[in-house]
Amino acid sequence: MRYLDEFRDPAIARKILAEIKAITSNPWVIMEICGGQTHSIIRNGIDQLLPKEIQLVHGPGCPVCVTPLELIDKAIQLASRRDIILTSFGDMLRVPGSEKDLFRVRSEGGDVRIVYSTLEALQVARDNPDREVVFFGVGFETTAPGTAMAVYQARREGVKNFSLLASHVLVPPAMKALLSSPANRVQAYLAAGHVCTVMGWKQYVPIVEEYKVPIVVTGFEPIDILEGILAVVRQLEAGEAKLENRYTRVVRDEGNIKAQEIMQAVFTTVDRKWRGIGCIDQSGLRLAKEYTQFDAEYKFAVSDIEVDEPEECIGGLVLQGLRKPTECEAFGTRCTPQTPLGATMVSSEGACAAYYNYQRIKVTR
Amino acid sequence: MMCLAVPGRIVEIVERSGLKMGKVDYSGTIATACLEYVPEADVGQYVIVHAGFAISIVDEEEARKSLELWSEIEEANKKEGLDKFGMPLENSGVDKGDQTQ
Ligand code: SF4
Numbered sequence: 001m002r003y004l005d006e007f008r009d010p011a012i013a014r015k016i017l018a019e020i021k022a023i024t025s026n027p028w029v030i031m032e033i034c035g036g037q038t039h040s041i042i043r044n045g046i047d048q049l050l051p052k053e054i055q056l057v058h059g060p061g062c063p064v065c066v067t068p069l070e071l072i073d074k075a076i077q078l079a080s081r082r083d084i085i086l087t088s089f090g091d092m093l094r095v096p097g098s099e100k101d102l103f104r105v106r107s108e109g110g111d112v113r114i115v116y117s118t119l120e121a122l123q124v125a126r127d128n129p130d131r132e133v134v135f136f137g138v139g140f141e142t143t144a145p146g147t148a149m150a151v152y153q154a155r156r157e158g159v160k161n162f163s164l165l166a167s168h169v170l171v172p173p174a175m176k177a178l179l180s181s182p183a184n185r186v187q188a189y190l191a192a193g194h195v196c197t198v199m200g201w202k203q204y205v206p207i208v209e210e211y212k213v214p215i216v217v218t219g220f221e222p223i224d225i226l227e228g229i230l231a232v233v234r235q236l237e238a239g240e241a242k243l244e245n246r247y248t249r250v251v252r253d254e255g256n257i258k259a260q261e262i263m264q265a266v267f268t269t270v271d272r273k274w275r276g277i278g279c280i281d282q283s284g285l286r287l288a289k290e291y292t293q294f295d296a297e298y299k300f301a302v303s304d305i306e307v308d309e310p311e312e313c314i315g316g317l318v319l320q321g322l323r324k325p326t327e328c329e330a331f332g333t334r335c336t337p338q339t340p341l342g343a344t345m346v347s348s349e350g351a352c353a354a355y356y357n358y359q360r361i362k363v364t365r
Numbered sequence: 366m367m368c369l370a371v372p373g374r375i376v377e378i379v380e381r382s383g384l385k386m387g388k389v390d391y392s393g394t395i396a397t398a399c400l401e402y403v404p405e406a407d408v409g410q411y412v413i414v415h416a417g418f419a420i421s422i423v424d425e426e427e428a429r430k431s432l433e434l435w436s437e438i439e440e441a442n443k444k445e446g447l448d449k450f451g452m453p454l455e456n457s458g459v460d461k462g463d464q465t466q
Contacts, residue, residue, distance in 0.1 A: 117417020249428035
C-alpha cells in the first residue's frame with residue numbers, strides 16, 4: 001500500500017458518489033476549510049460530479065491568501081535592507097504587496113532566498129553569522145510546529161542572528177467567525193485533516209454544539225473528500241450535527257502532543273487580521289515573551305503600515321464562501337497566476353488559482 | 366505547496382544538529398524531513414510531511430479498514446449481480462438529482 005492510488009480508485013469513487021446521490025434530497029452548502037482540499041476538489045472535478053443539490057464553497061484555509069497585506073509589506077521592507085537575508089517558502093515571493101512582491105525585491109538586489117523548511121532558514125543563519133537572517137513564516141496549525149521548532153532550536157543553540165516575521169493563524173476561530181457572520185451560507189464543514197493531525201479534533205466539539213453544524217474531519221485524496229461529503233450529507237439529511245473523524249489513518253484523537261507542546265512553549269495566542277476577512281479574536285500566534293528576541297518585528301522595529309487592498313479583488317468574499325472566483329470581473333483576464341491581483345490567485349491552494357489552473361474559466365461566464 | 370502534504374516512506378534515519386531527521390521517499394523523489402514530532406517513527410513507515418516536518422505516521426490498519434468497507438460493498442453488490450463492472454448503482458432505483466442531465 002502506498003496510501004495514494006488506493007484513495008484515488010475510480011471504482012470506489014463512483015460507489016461513494018452513487019451513495020451520495022441516493023441519500024441527497026435537499027440542497028446543502030458545504031464548506032471545505034482547507035485550500036489543499038479545494039485544490040484536490042477542483043483538480044478531480046469532484047464539485048461537478050456531485051448531485052446539483054450539493055454546493056461546495058471554498059474556505060479560508062490558504063495560508064498565503066489570508067496573510068495580511070501589511071505583513072507582506074513588512075517582509076518587503078526587511079528584504080530591502082542590505083544587512084538582512086530574508087528566507088521564506090516559494091509561494092510567498094509572488095504574493096503582491098501594496099507596491100511590489102518579494103521577487104521584485106530580489107531582482108532589485110535584495111537577498112531573498114526560498115527554503116523548503118524552517119530548519120533550512122536556521123541553517124542559513126548558522127552559515128552567515130555576520131548577517132541577519134529573517135524567516136518569513138505563514139501558515140496554519142500545520143506549519144506552525146515547524147516554525148516553533150526552528151525558534152526553539154535557535155534559542156537552544158544560541159543562534160542570535162535568526163529571527164522570525166510570522167503570521168500563523170488558527171483555524172477554529174475562523175470557522176466560528178464565518179458561522180457567526182449574518183451573510184453565512186455554510187451548513188456543514190469538512191475540517192482540514194492536517195490541521196487536526198497536529199491539534200487533534202476535539203477542539204471542534206464546542207463549534208458543533210454551539211452552531212449545530214456537522215463537522216467531518218477528512219483528508220485530501222478524492223476518496224477521502226467524497227467520504228467526508230457522504231458523512232456530512234448523511235448528517236444534514238437526518239437533521240444531525242455531530243463531529244466525525246473520517247481520516248483515521250492520519251488523525252489521532254489527541255493530535256500530535258509533542259508538536260502542541262513546542263508550539264505552546266514558543267507561541268501565545270493573539271487577535272489577528274486575516275487578509276480579505278478582517279480581524280478575528282484569538283486567531284493568531286505570536287512569539288511568547290521568552291522568545292521576543294527572535295521576533296523580527298520587534299528586533300528591527302518595522303513600522304506599522306496601513307494599506308488598502310486593490311478594490312477590484314473580491315478574494316475576501318471568495319475566502320468566506322460568499323462568491324466563486326469566476327464571479328470576479330478580473331478573473332482570468334487582468335488577474336492570472338502570472339499577474340495576480342489578489343493573494344487567492346497566487347498559491348496553488350488559493351481558490352482563484354485552483355479554478356484558473358484547472359480551466360474553470362468558461363464554466364460560469 | 367505548503368499544505369499539499371502527501372505520504373512518503375522513510376528510507377533512512379539520520380541525526381542533524383541534535384535533531385532526528387529522515388530521508389523520505391515520495392514515489393521516487395527523496396527529500397529530508399524532520400522527524401522530531403514523530404519520535405517513534407522508523408524506516409519503512411509512511412509519514413505525512415508538512416513543510417519539512419513529519420506530523421503523523423500513517424496507520425496502516427486504519428487505512429485498510431477504511432478501504433475494506435467499500436470493497437465489502439463491492440463484493441456484496443457483485444453477489445447480487447448489481448455491479449459487476451464496478452459501475453455506480455444508477456440502475457437500482459435509488460438515484461435522484463440526475464434526471465435533468
Ligand atoms: S480573480 Fe484575482 S482579483 Fe479576482 S478575486 Fe481572485 S485574486 Fe482577486
